[in-house]
Amino acid sequence: MNLVYAEIVDVGxxxxxxxxxxxVSGAIKKVPLDLIPGAECGDTILMCDGVAIGxxxxxxxxxxxxxxxxxxxxxxSSFVI
Numbered sequence: 001m002n003l004v005y006a007e008i009v010d011v012g013x014x015x016x017x018x019x020x021x022x023x024v025s026g027a028i029k030k031v032p033l034d035l036i037p038g039a040e041c042g043d044t045i046l047m048c049d050g051v052a053i054g055x056x057x058x059x060x061x062x063x064x065x066x067x068x069x070x071x072x073x074x075x076x077s078s079f080v081i
Contacts, residue, residue, distance in 0.1 A: 004047045006031070006057060011041055020045075020052065 006022035011033065013019070018033040022045065033039050033052050044056040 006044050
């Protein structure tokens, strides 16, 4: 399993599937975005073996459980770097 961060530079649809051109370490790669339907240009994503599996929130953009008043625990679908 190879996990890599990438930035979406372009989004398009081919044969009914959403694809994005993403920048990974300076290279541009085309990856499927169907697992993260809300992803758009400029977003940072996490890829696993060439497939986008989630968006990455910028530091400080996600509230902690304490800030939300949540005593159960942290529940958020995005990854935080």
